[in-house]
Amino acid sequence: MMASHENAEVKELQTHTLPITIIHGVFGAGKSYLLAVVILFFVQLFEKSEVPTVGNARPWKLLISSSTNVAVDRVLLGLHASSENENEQLKELNALMKEDLTPLEKIYVRKSIEQHKLGTNKTLLKQGHKPVLLRTQYRCHPAISAISNDLFYEGNLMNGISETERSPLLEWLPTLCFYNVKGLEQIERDNSFHNVAEAAFTLKLIQSLIVSGIAGSVIGVITLYKSQMYKLCHSLNAVDFDHPDIKAVQVSTVDAFQGAEKEIIILSCVRTRQVGFIDSEKRMNVALTRGRRHLLIVGNLACLRKNQLWGRVIQHCEGREDGLQHASQCEPQLNHLLKDYSEKQAEEKQKKKSEKDKSHSQKVMA
Numbered sequence: 001m002m003a004s005h006e007n008a009e010v011k012e013l014q015t016h017t018l019p020i021t022i023i024h025g026v027f028g029a030g031k032s033y034l035l036a037v038v039i040l041f042f043v044q045l046f047e048k049s050e051v052p053t054v055g056n057a058r059p060w061k062l063l064i065s066s067s068t069n070v071a072v073d074r075v076l077l078g079l080h081a082s083s084e085n086e087n088e089q090l091k092e093l094n095a096l097m098k099e100d101l102t103p104l105e106k107i108y109v110r111k112s113i114e115q116h117k118l119g120t121n122k123t124l125l126k127q128g129h130k131p132v133l134l135r136t137q138y139r140c141h142p143a144i145s146a147i148s149n150d151l152f153y154e155g156n157l158m159n160g161i162s163e164t165e166r167s168p169l170l171e172w173l174p175t176l177c178f179y180n181v182k183g184l185e186q187i188e189r190d191n192s193f194h195n196v197a198e199a200a201f202t203l204k205l206i207q208s209l210i211v212s213g214i215a216g217s218v219i220g221v222i223t224l225y226k227s228q229m230y231k232l233c234h235s236l237n238a239v240d241f242d243h244p245d246i247k248a249v250q251v252s253t254v255d256a257f258q259g260a261e262k263e264i265i266i267l268s269c270v271r272t273r274q275v276g277f278i279d280s281e282k283r284m285n286v287a288l289t290r291g292r293r294h295l296l297i298v299g300n301l302a303c304l305r306k307n308q309l310w311g312r313v314i315q316h317c318e319g320r321e322d323g324l325q326h327a328s329q330c331e332p333q334l335n336h337l338l339k340d341y342s343e344k345q346a347e348e349k350q351k352k353k354s355e356k357d358k359s360h361s362q363k364v365m366a
Contacts, residue, residue, distance in 0.1 A: 032075050039064065039075070072259075106191075137289075139261055141166035143176045144288070144295045147316045151309060152285050166293045169263060170212050172333070174325075175294055178317040179205075180301035181327045185272040192227035195270045198298050199231045201327050202268055205296065206249055207241055208334040209264065211341035216248030220262030222287050224278045228270050229253055242345060254283045257290055265291030269299030275307045284309060298327075 023031060039062065046060040066072045135153075137145050138160040149157035168175055183197025202221060210216055223229045232251045239246070250262065267287050271278060278284070288295065297317065301324075304310040317323040 035064075035075050136160040139292055140289055140295075141175050141291075141293055143316075143320060144291055147176075147295075147313055148285055148289050150316070151288075151312060152281060169214055169218075169293055170209070172212075173209070173264075173294055174296070174320065174322045176317055176320045176323055177295075178297045178299065178301065178314055178324050179327050179330070180325070181298055183272060183300065185270055188227045190227070193225045193270050193276070194227040194231045195268070195272065196231070197327075198268050198270060199228065199235055201331070202232060202266055202298055203235045203239060204331065204334050204338070205266060205298075206236070206246065207239070207243075208337045210243055210245050211337055214264065216245035217250075218263035219249045219266070220257065220260070220264065220290060221249060221251040221266045221268065222254055222257050222290060223251070223268040223270065224254055224283065224287070225270050226253055228268055232268070254287045258286050261290050261292055263292050264294040265296065267295065267297045267299075269297065269304060269310075272300040272303050275304065275310065279307050279309050281309070284313075288313070 023034060042062055046062075049060070064072065064075060066075075135156055136158045139145075140161070142159045142161070142163055145157060145159055149155055166175075179201065181195075181198050181201050183195045183201075185193050185195050187193050206216075206219060206221070209219060221232060223232065229251055236246055236249060236251065250260075252260075265287075269278060297313070299310075301314070305314055314324070
């Protein structure tokens with residue numbers, strides 16, 4: 001009886017066309033690509049419709065939303081790849097970078113790669129679809145968003161969040177700060193750079209945050225070079241630091257961090273001789289807008305100040321209380337925090353050992 005009832009329900013469903021289709025799949029199944037294809041299908045369908053238009057205005061709109069920025073970005077990438085096969089061209093350019101090129105040729109190839117990455121949604125714009133600018137940001141502390149507002153948005157950005165709502169997690173931790181580290185950039189075989197002094201200071205800063213009660217999961221470290229990322233990851237795994245939270249700290253390159261956010265962002269700039277490609281506006285904008293409450297920039301003041309964009313970033317930092325600090329001057333405070341933590345840990349271990357020995361003695365006497 002139950003089976004016949006279920007069959008009747010199935011037949012009833014088959015006779016009606018449901019207005020909703022649910023697509024479910026595991027990671028890597030191509031959901032984002034499928035959604036991009038469906039969007040392009042709808043765009044073509046709407047364009048061919050005979051609904052009258054008023055001037056240049058279209059009678060239809062298509063809204064795509066998701067719970068994360070990363071998911072939407074993947075759909076945009078799918079739209080871009082479906083239209084002009086840009087992904088294949090990007091692969092060819094990346095492969096070309098591995099060839100034996102002259103320094104000048106590498107500069108031109110890098111510029112081409114950057115243009116491809118910046119042009120993710122150019123295809124739809126070429127079709128005449130004007131984007132709607134969402135001007136209100138709800139992520140960053142106003143002091144942090146002010147940098148990008150000044151550098152990239154011509155003052156048009158609005159804050160949907162107040163300073164009170166993004167109050168500091170620690171009294172001693174600045175909302176916005178540039179830490180001047182006098183290190184030296186070093187180049188790897190793959191033309192990626194790292195800076196040992198910056199990595200060491202960044203590690204000490206992370207440790208100090210954690211011993212002060214900050215969860216590792218709310219700390220993000222962004223670096224502009226893969227070599228520095230590997231150096232930092234190795235340091236975090238190898239350091240003699242008895243606290244599990246250090247494993248929860250996320251360390252990524254700028255490109256990998258797009259769409260993500262953390263309460264505290266530490267940005268390692270690496271370069272000391274010349275700025276290189278770290279003055280890419282897109283990468284800078286991403287790197288500077290990932291932190292909700294704190295943006296801590298670790299870099300070489302003398303080098304970065306010579307650059308027009310980074311010079312303005314430093315000016316914003318200087319305008320804040322404790323916004324510009326020299327690593328050599330603030331390290332004693334960090335060392336003191338770590339020393340106190342180490343002593344407390346040693347006391348707790350000794351206390352547990354004493355209690356264990358006492359318990360063992362009592363059992364022997366009994």
